[in-house]
Each structure stands twice: as C-alpha cells, then as structure tokens.
Amino acid sequence: MDSLLTSGSAVMGTDSAGLTNSEKLLKDSARLMDGSIAMTFDNSDTDLVFTELALTEQLVELTGENNGVITEENFYWLVPRKKMEAMQLADSVLKGADSALWSKNTQYTALKNSLQVYYKAAKNGGWDSLTLSPGLRKGVKSPVVTALKKRLAATNDYPSTDTSNVYNDSLEMSVKTVQQQYGFAPTGQLSDSLIWELNVPAQERVQQILVNMNRAMWMPPQTDSTRITVNIPSLQLYVYSDSGKVMEMPVIVGKEGTGTMAFSDEISKVVFNPYWNIPQSIVQNEIKPAMNADPNYLKKRNMEIVKQNDSLPEIRQLPGKDNALGRVKFLFPNSFDIYLHDTPNKDLFAQQNRALSHGCIRVAHPDSLASFILRDQSEWTPDKIVAAMNSGKEQTVEVKKPVPVSITYYTAFADEKGKMQFRKDVYGYDKKTAAKMFTTTSGA
Secondary structure (H helix, E strand, C coil): CHHHHHHHHHHCCCCCCCCCCHHHHHHHHHHHHHCCCCCCCCCCHHHHHHHHHHHHHHHHHHCCCCCCCCCHHHHHHHCCCCCECHHHHHHHHHHHHCCHHHHHCHHHHHHHHHHHHHHHHHHCCCCCCCCCCCCCCCCCECHHHHHHHHHHHHCCCCCCCCCCCECCHHHHHHHHHHHHHCCCCCCCCCCHHHHHHHCCCHHHHHHHHHHHHHHHHCCCCCCCCCEEEEECCCCEEEEEECCEEEEEEEEEEECCCCCCCCEEEEEEEEEECCCEECCHHHHHHHHHHHHHHCCCHHHHCCEEEEECCCCCCEEEECCCCCCCCCCEEEECCCCCCCCEECCCCHHHHHCCCCEEECCCEEECCHHHHHHHHCCCCCCCCHHHHHHHHHCCCCEEEEEEEEEEEEEECCCEEECCCCCEEECCCCCCHHHHHHHHHECCCCCC
C-alpha cells in the first residue's frame, strides 16, 4: 500500500510543480485505478477498497480548496471502480480499509460507528417484519409487543433483556425516541409510517449508511464550532456554537426538478426587506403566461419590469409583506444563486413534505436566525432586527464575522448525541449513488 500511495502522489503531481489542473488530476487518477500505471497489489476485494479509499483521500486533500470542481458525481464518472456487494464493502471498511483522513470528519466517523450496529444485525439475519396491530398502546399485552421489542433491541434501541409482551413505560419511551430517529413526532404510538421504516431490511440500511459515508468523504471537516447546517432530506436547519446545537428550525427546500444544491460557504450579508429579482426561468414558465392571461398580474403582486428585453423582461418584486423572500434574506456567494430567506407563506412549514421551492431555502424563524448571525454586532439587538424587518425599506448589513454554512444531503446521519437518524431520499440520489457503488442494490 505504501508503494501505491507513493505512485499515486507522483501521478497526481504533488511535486514542486504543484497541482495545476483538476481534470488532469482526475484523468491521471483514473489511469491509476484502471491499471494503466503499474503497481503491485493483488485483486482481492479488500485490497481494492484500500486502493480506492487511499486514492479518494489524496483527491480530497489535494482539491480541498477547489470549490467543488471535483465532486462525487464527476469522480465516479472519471474513475473506474470495482463494484461489490454492500455487505462486502461494509466488511472491508469495518476492517480498516478507510484511513485516518476520515477521522477528521465527525459525520463520517459517526456513520461508521452506526454501520457496525446495522452490519452486525444484517450478519445475524436481520429482523422479522412487523405488522401494525389496532389498539396497540401502553398497557396492552400482545405478541406484537414482543416482536417490536426484539426489533428495537437489534439496533440497540431497547434492552434485549426485556422480552415480555407488555407495552410498558420503557417501550413507550423507546418508541418516542425511535419516532424522532425517522423524523416523526414523538407520540409513543405506533403508526403505519413507523412500522414501514422499522421493516426496512438491515442490509438495506447498511447500503444506505455506506452511501452516506461516501457523501461524507466529500464534505469538508466541520472545524468551526459556530456554523449553520441545512440537511435537505431532514428539511431542517441546525445552528451550532461553542456550546453545541443552539437552534433548530424547519425549512422548505427545492422541489424535485428544481432541487437545492449541496455545498458549503459563508453567510456574509443579511438583507432586510429585499427586492426579489425573479429568475428568468420563472419569468418564462410562470410569470409571462400569467401576464398574458391577466394584464394587471404584475400590479396585483407588487412586481415591476426593470428592463424590457426582446425576448423576456427582467422583473422584480418590491419589498413588502407579500414578497416571495419575506422580510429578510441571508446571502452566501455561490454560483447556484441559492440563499436562505423568509417567506410570507408560514403555513407551509406545518407540512410533512416541504420540498416545495425553486431551489432556495425558506426558514421558519428568520428573526431568530438573524439575531444569531448578527450576535457579535451589538447594535443589532433583537428589537432592532424586528424593526428593520417591518420597516418596508431594503437594508443590507455586512456580517463582520461571516458564519460558515453547509447545505448537505444526508438520508442517514448521526445527530449531535451520536444517535442514528434516517430520512426520505427526497431527490432519489441514494438510488443513483448505490447503482455506482454496489453490484446489486435494494430499496427505492
């Protein structure tokens, strides 16, 4: 393996000349993986996993400042890889085929720890499917209760010593915890949705965790204690400081077809009462047809034409209570034109499915978020922030200490307590990634 790493470094141009071209790096790496460059190792699955993970480590290290030029998608496209069964890959990773690099990534490490639990369950034959029994609640005795306790014990979510058929207080508490693991309200009562999640086979969960470990490789380590994270499948925003998680709120993300991109940056500006400069795609597909149907459409929605082009007009919506961006937006420079913002449609946050936007991220409590981002600027008290939001006048505030923000896509992840969480694959990315990683795949 040392000879492989030495050869890899030479191939990828880590000499005094330095790395000059990301595409050349990827193509050279592809040749390395394809066997065009001679090196000594056998063809065992474990050795190939070591090879790929070592190569990935060098790619990530060398392109850490590359602003997304090398991504998970084009890495798969350019670098041939040996597919294998999910359980084979899990076995290799748990034997140490990954490297010390990933220990810097807390999410990767947490996922690996959880992988051991689900891998062990899968090796032991998984678990039996549960059925929802009507009227199953605390105090009831039923064989289904025994089966439920056994299922939860398989993933360390309930003591394996309790095999009684009584739905007791301990089980109710465990059910509440497990409901939160899958993004449900902690009622303590079983539902069809929870039973469906619990019935997902152990091997399928192993596959899901491996897919998300693969994503974690490409995310920069969370070195900043003060940061904001949006996880698209969770439909939640999390705010962290030195003391840990200090805030969490629901968000609305892009719908399928106009999905929110995953990337990292820094929030550098807060804009109160913003104008909404409407993207040309929305003008073309939504506003122009509406204008043709109703000559007063723009006036009714407080919109104006900024520039009349030959093909499409440039249109913006003026600040106000009905502005699509609400009373405030939070800017972090990116090529996707994605940002966080308020919304006048607060009722949408009560929906279970909140993948509804054109790509930007709507936040449920923008005033609280603004207070956190501007916390080191003493003049921006909570009262002043609310006053600025209600002023009706656009005002841009530079953030003196830009706040790191990461937009992530994890359908399996560990929360701040290290507890495993699973969410729906809202954009179908898991299936696409699994098809590139495994010889056979399961699940949706």
